[in-house]
Amino acid sequence: MDALPKIRTLAVMTAGGDAPGMNPCIRAVVRTALHYEMKVLGVMGGFDGLIRGNFIPLGARDVGGILQRGGTILQTARSKTFLEPAAQQEALRQLNAAGVDALVIIGGGGSQRGALALHQRGVPVVGVPASIDNDIYGTDICIGVDTALNTIVDAIDKLRDTASSHNRAFLVETMGHESGYLALQAGIISGAELVLIPEIETSVEAVAQAIQDAYRRGKTHAIIVAAEGARPSVTELASQIDEMEVGFTMRVTILGHIQRGGKPSAFDRLLASRLGTKAVEFLHQGRSGVMVGLSGREVVAVDLAEVAARKRDLPLEYYQMAITLAR
Numbered sequence: 001m002d003a004l005p006k007i008r009t010l011a012v013m014t015a016g017g018d019a020p021g022m023n024p025c026i027r028a029v030v031r032t033a034l035h036y037e038m039k040v041l042g043v044m045g046g047f048d049g050l051i052r053g054n055f056i057p058l059g060a061r062d063v064g065g066i067l068q069r070g071g072t073i074l075q076t077a078r079s080k081t082f083l084e085p086a087a088q089q090e091a092l093r094q095l096n097a098a099g100v101d102a103l104v105i106i107g108g109g110g111s112q113r114g115a116l117a118l119h120q121r122g123v124p125v126v127g128v129p130a131s132i133d134n135d136i137y138g139t140d141i142c143i144g145v146d147t148a149l150n151t152i153v154d155a156i157d158k159l160r161d162t163a164s165s166h167n168r169a170f171l172v173e174t175m176g177h178e179s180g181y182l183a184l185q186a187g188i189i190s191g192a193e194l195v196l197i198p199e200i201e202t203s204v205e206a207v208a209q210a211i212q213d214a215y216r217r218g219k220t221h222a223i224i225v226a227a228e229g230a231r232p233s234v235t236e237l238a239s240q241i242d243e244m245e246v247g248f249t250m251r252v253t254i255l256g257h258i259q260r261g262g263k264p265s266a267f268d269r270l271l272a273s274r275l276g277t278k279a280v281e282f283l284h285q286g287r288s289g290v291m292v293g294l295s296g297r298e299v300v301a302v303d304l305a306e307v308a309a310r311k312r313d314l315p316l317e318y319y320q321m322a323i324t325l326a327r
């Protein structure tokens with residue numbers, strides 16, 4: 001049997017929107033690679049940095065003290081340039097010039113498509129899913145989702161305090177890109193009256209009705225959680241719902257980028273450590289062109305082509321659960 005081609009130099013990068021847990025994942029990749037006697041390079045600034053050949057050496061001490069830090073020490077960017085074949089060819093040239101034998105890419109759906117593009121150009125690559133949106137096919141959960149949910153729930157708990165004191169309804173917008181995952185989970189665990197998600201159409205009247213029902217049931221507040229991709233938007237709702245009719249005065253809170261920051265939760269640190277370790281182990285075993293993901297309790301490998309081609313379904317039974325539990 002042929003011996004596996006040995007990886008002497010491994011590169012690791014983060015791309016797309018940052019997610020809490022990227023740092024523990026970088027740490028796991030670097031230290032596992034060192035365990036297998038690989039030299040490690042970090043790519044600074046995502047795919048744009050790769051095109052520029054912006055590599056830094058990474059040793060065990062360089063990733064010390066980052067387990068608990070949000071963001072990414074390698075920095076990240078949303079690269080439009082990398083969509084162009086010429087830019088991908090240049091990235092390949094930079095990888096070869098730096099002597100990189102394999103690459104780990106930590107990021108969201110766009111980053112996994114970027115990983116596939118490099119794989120198709122012959123680079124041994126493994127993707128790691130990291131995005132608070134949880135919209136990537138092939139994994140039950142992405143790095144960053146748990147921390148973001150904790151941030152959202154903490155914020156809504158605080159909003160409920162002030163909402164109750166003032167007899168108000170709060171329209172709270174979460175992130176999520178085109179997915180309702182964050183909003184739906186957050187709605188259930190924060191006791192929202194109604195959740196608005198892009199996957200299910202809702203009318204202004206239905207939202208007004210939910211707020212009015214809460215008022216009539218004697219609640220001192222109402223919380224509506226809306227995903228950023230849902231329509232009508234929270235601002236449209238606030239301008240169209242008649243406060244006199246629904247009983248509560250209303251306020252809008254857009255949670256925004258605080259959802260992407262903060263120290264990673266225990267769950268995210270463990271997930272990031274497991275996925276980062278496995279990504280390097282796969283490469284060490286000669287396996288590439290895959291994304292590592294969590295399926296049940298197991299870390300699995302999913303072909304990058306499948307990840308890129310398929311859409312992650314939202315478990316819609318949670319939608320009814322959110323409504324039932326809001327009584």
Ligand code: F6P
Pocket residue numbers: 017078108131132133175176177228260
């Ligand atoms: O993909 C993660 C995400 O936070 C989305 O939820 C949101 O739509 C987007 O990134 C915001 O992107 P940016 O940081 O470029 O404003």
